[in-house]
Amino acid sequence: MAVFNVPYYKGEMEIELPDKNLKDVLISKAADYKTNFKEEEIVEKALDNPIGSKSLEELVKGKKSMVIITSDHTRPVPSKITLPILLNRIRKANPNINIKILIAAGFHRPTTREEMIDKFGEEIVQKEEIICHKSKDKEELLKVGVLPSGGELWINKLAAEAELLISEGFIEPHFFAGFSGGRKSILPGIAGAETIMANHCSEFINNENSRTGKLKENPIHEDMLYAAKTAKLAFILNVALDKNKKIIGAFAGDSELAHNKGCEFVSKFYGVSGTKSDIVITTNGGYPLDQNIYQAVKGMTAGEVLSREDGVIIMIASCCDGHGGESFYKNVSSAKNPSELLNRVLKVSRKETVPDQWEFQILARILNKHKVIIVTDMCDPKIIEDMHMYHARDFKKALELAFEIVGKDGKITLIPDGVSSIVKTK
Template identity: 60%
Template sequence: MTKVKIPYSREFIPLDIPDKNIEGILESTAHHFKPDEDQESLVKNALENPIDSLLLRELAKGKEKIVLITSDHTRPVPSKITLPILLEEIRKGNPQADITILIATGFHRSTTREEMIDKFGKEIVDHEKIINHDCRDQQQLIKVGILPSGGELWLNKLAMEADLLLSEGFIEPHFFAGFSGGRKSVLPGIAGETTVLSNHCSKFISSKHSRTGSLKENPIHRDMMFAAKKAKLSFILNVVIDNQKKIIHAVAGDSLGAHQAGCQFVEDLASVKAKPADIVITSNGGYPLDQNIYQAVKGMTAAEASSKKDSLIIIAAACNDGHGGQGFYETFRNASGPQEVMEEILKTPMEKTKPDQWESQILARILMEHEVILVSDQCDPQIIKDMHMSYAKSLEEALDIARRKKGKDAKITLIPDGVSVIVKK
């Protein structure tokens, strides 16, 4: 019997699978990577050894307005560790600096005070200037150019008016941008609605280069790089985390050079060979990434990459926040099936891209080839069914359903943390 632990919400679900049924277990070696230093030391050493950049304290000297972009409540960036160190480093070079922490909400809702305290700690929330970016608030935005794709580039005014712009984040495989981190804090992080919609258009999502772990010729990544350059993103601190959300590696420095180094580290650890099977079980890495169905599509793409044409996909995701996007939900609820969703999206031109269309496109792509069973005891089952997926309250129940359809001898591939791997054919 093979025993695995599947991340779910803030815990892990134990699962036992007979050895004879196991086709493969796909895991990032990041989950077993043991760094030589503790988390704080990794961050401090990265800042003391920046890649292609001066020390942050040197960059901060003489700067009046400094804007530090950070991730929102949907990203597991360990800001309770990283933010205090970053703020201390800035103030070493400029004790009187006017620092604004700008939350890169992208296309998401604003981060609440309670979520800020959970993510940043009460000390920072009570004593630092923190602002939520709002991509739909035109008063926050300024047009700064045209993207390589042809879309208009609108970015947060505070960021554009800064004397020094830096960001923190984490690097993991990303299902259409290749990798998270770096330039992504600018686009979509602090970009306007029009810009995000253009960058996430159906043509780009359909590109064979817009896939997990792929940066070369990726049209979405190209736009993001352009946006970061226009924003004059001068310095980044990006970390790599394990399945306990603990820092195992950190890079700092130039927004391009440091990000490339971090991506290479992740690729070396996260690349796994596909093991197509009758049933593929995965997750969205637990909290905070599995708060809604919208985010859970990411984990599904890992299962998709290791599936046969008719494989059945099981994903465990708490989805306590429901669907994660009204438009995303209604697109499926109002359609006869995923084929109708896909046809409608593919005929939508870039300039008419709808909110959350990209997530709908990827989910439709998966559902056109696979039945998906979403496992949750915290989400309304009707929402899941409305979105043309099957529902199960537990992994055991989902497996029973899958075995009835695929047979008791069906082969099973396990991808315990779907957002942490780069599945290669």
């Protein structure tokens, strides 16, 4: 038996795989990337050498106020490292500038105070002015343009009226935007609900270019770029992370050019390739991304690439926060089967997109061709089963169930961190 430790919640889960069945283990170069620099040094060096932009210090000079956009509780951005560095540099250059920190919650629920302390540290939460974006609150939004796709661009009023707007975040493969980071801090990060839904419409989600690692001719990405430029996102600090969520790369400067450099880095170190298997095992990289089924769909798309039709995807994710979206859950659970749901969604026009539609569309696409088993001891099994998936409390039971479905000789591919891998077929 081959033994592996894969990410699960805030730790790891040990799994055993029969040698005769194990076909491939796909680990990106980022997992074992070594650097001689401390995380803080990597960030400082990036800020000392901005890409396509004036330095942060030059940008803040003479400004009375500014807004820093940061990620919410669902993203493993190491803000305890990055935010203090940003704040220190800004205040050294302009001690009297008024700084507001805006949490890019997108369409997610608001970040709690406890989650803020966990993410930013108690000192920042106590001393800084932090606002959580609410995409459904029209009074907090301002229309600033029309997206290339035709949807109205509504963004947070604080950001729209900011004298200087910058953002911090991280870059990883994204299952329909190509990559996270950069322009995503605006759309969907601080955009209005109707703007998010127009951008995440079924037509775009169904586009073959709206996939992991793809930016060229990706209609979702093109809308996001327009939103960032229209919002005047002047500067970004984005990092790349290893399997332990440690910083291995940082990219600062122009919101498009610096992001492109970061995407090049991620493409180089996060790419893996394999051939189709009967069983594909994957994860969502542990907490915070594995905290609900909604987010776990991202890791499932990695398994989707290499799972044969009617094969099994074993998704190891705590889902400690349940389904992660009421509309997401209700649409999937109320459908007769995934095929019915997928056919219905594909008929929905751009302007009639409903909350969480993009997520249940992708899940339905996966479930229409593959069986999914979620391994967790932290989620109500009924939620999982209601959503046309199988539940296993531990990995051993999941593997037994998978062999029942595909046969005892089924070949296995393991992708230890699906959410941080750009998976391609050989």
